[in-house]
Amino acid sequence: DSGVTQTPKHLITATGQRVTLRCSPRSGDLSVYWYQQSLDQGLQFLIQYYNGEERAKGNILERFSAQQFPDLHSELNLSSLELGDSALYFCASSVGQGVAKNIQYFGAGTRLSVL
């Protein structure tokens, strides 16, 4: 058990809908990272938050947004869903703000299916 908790484990929804994925980092970790893993794109970094502030942005679509709350949990919001958004979404956490020299620990992921 990595100590990173993601909910829900599975999510099935329809095109055009909006969903929220939730992540609780390991105790003491201030950074949260979101990743998308799809069959054709592999593992792609989406966004990082550190202590409530956006720290780095990757290949995140404008239809997607995230935030980190004062209790350090994070939510990833996906809207106007398309079939291609079906993927495994991972959250990871680490102690520091920079990815360099920091070890990331991953949650079990949320499997999103858009029908």
Place this chain on the structure above:
Amino acid sequence: GIQVEQSPPDLILQEGANSTLRCNFSDSVNNLQWFHQNPWGQLINLFYIPSGTKQNGRLSATTVATERYSLLYISSSQTTDSGVYFCAVVPTSGTYKYIFGTGTRLKVLA
């Protein structure tokens, strides 16, 4: 941007065999991790190894940062080693994000 290539892409072993997985990266890095994604999809940290050699049980890893590669050794493989092995790097220059390789899919047969 940095390219991260893993080889071989697929590997089938008999239980008890040894294997070496390779990760090549095209630019200097200051962070490298190896992960195992099990058949249930969970990503498990194996090693944080930006340079040097580490061992953990039947697994060991070596990163030669100056030559831009890392190796993961699996000895006496077991069926539970099956899954996909990823290396992920953080380039020294540019972005604060992990770049994942395409992975090596390992199947260990009983």
